[in-house]
Amino acid sequence: MTAAVDTAQTTTIHGDRVSLLRVLGPAHVWALGVGIVLVGEFTGWNFSADKGGALAALIVCWIVGLLYTSVAMIDSEVTSTVAAAGGQYAQAKHIVGPLMAFNVALFLVFAYTMLEVSDAILLGDTIVAKAGVEGLTHNSFIAATIVVLAWLNYRGVLMTLNVNFVITAIAYVSIVILFFSVSPWTQGAVLKLNELVTPGNALPYGWIGVIAAFQFGIWYYLGIEGTTQAAEEVRSPARSLPYGTMAGMITLLIAAAMTWYVCASMMPWEYLGITYYPLWDAGKLSGSPLLENLLFIATLLSALASANGCINDAARAWFSLGRDRYLPSWFSAVHPKYRTPYRSILFLLPIALAFAFIADLNQAITFSILSGVLQYTFMSINIMMFRKKWPLGTIRRGYTHPFHPLPAIVLFCLCMVTFFAIFLGFGSQLIAMTVFYFLISLWFHFYRYKFVRRGDQFSMPWPKPQGY
């Protein structure tokens, strides 16, 4: 590992120039993606049971899994070619254009910052719930989560993602331990799926309940696309990014299935749909103090891993905007010793703290999901344009996703269903966010874009696109 750091340090400084450090491998990419997402198994996905019942939560687990498999495949192909910090922002800039890129970067920053806020609130609330002490509030735990993780990110990406790998792995293993501890092969002993999910209550609101459940079904996998933000810091982007992202997606599909099976077999859907701690509750219901404490710690670790990855990703998206002068170039500074986008990390720190202290968990989650789905909709259009402008064989791709254009069509259709589901639950927030992005686009087009060095922003040495 030391040799890798030395090599990267000698190859990324060019005279007086300083850039991000290329030290990451596929395991770090996995830790970044799964770390951001895994908290969704510990809380979030279960609210889909409130929308449509336990069976609806399982149906959306698989259908939303299809949505995210499409996201992972499309992302892997484009990012293995556009290997730059900013991920989908850099993709949009090269493939669609500056206005789309600006919007995509804002989707990224909002999605990750709001997810970080949600994680910190969850962690604080979980500790307060465990303590059960009069007068204890979650504020100190929220502050410590956000500040300590910002400090970790400030000090370097390698340690940040090494920590994420360890805590994500512990949280994941805890789900596996819970699954095998409740004798999943036997019904009636601990698990009672056939009693809790019956033909009479499986879909209490019918198929419209399944559609409504999409809003929270997103939580099973929300954030896996964050792996692309590491593009400029992995040693071999064309290999590591597709490998880490696809491995992460497989890991999450398994975790989601195990989580649903255990929780739906131990709790009635009316309770499962409203609890904030489905896996921790499953640990309590198992009757084992060891499992209860393990799942409590795993809930905290999953929230930490998610917030850690979110700080990493939001800072890189913000940094990329500054580097292209879409925002003041002041944000594009790289720390000469730690090689991190330190000003972007510090700028986003008080914003996250402010939202965490004043925002409600449901509002923060909804803003995060909305920004994420807007981004996925863009990705379905982006891949169609990418394949049209640079067909296979015209540029080198680290990974080529199969069955094109089927994944893009599936992704687009499922995004439309999810928008409808969000409209059913949080229509006013959906409209408010759409208006916000429209107004900020006007500001960018009529004011900010004149500061952008137009020739410098397109950095990939690609041939001219077809049709131009």
Added chain:
Amino acid sequence: MWMGLSYICWGISAVLAVWMLYDWFKVDTTYSEDMLTSSREGELEAVSEKHRI
């Protein structure tokens, strides 16, 4: 115990926040702005890959 942990969290947050602000000030006053903002997108790509199929 939990209240004590809460105070420790405030303390750690304050210490690390002050440390980051101090380091930020030190870096910004030690290095030139041109050097700090000299990172360029796709630098390694441009240097190491010619995109020949």
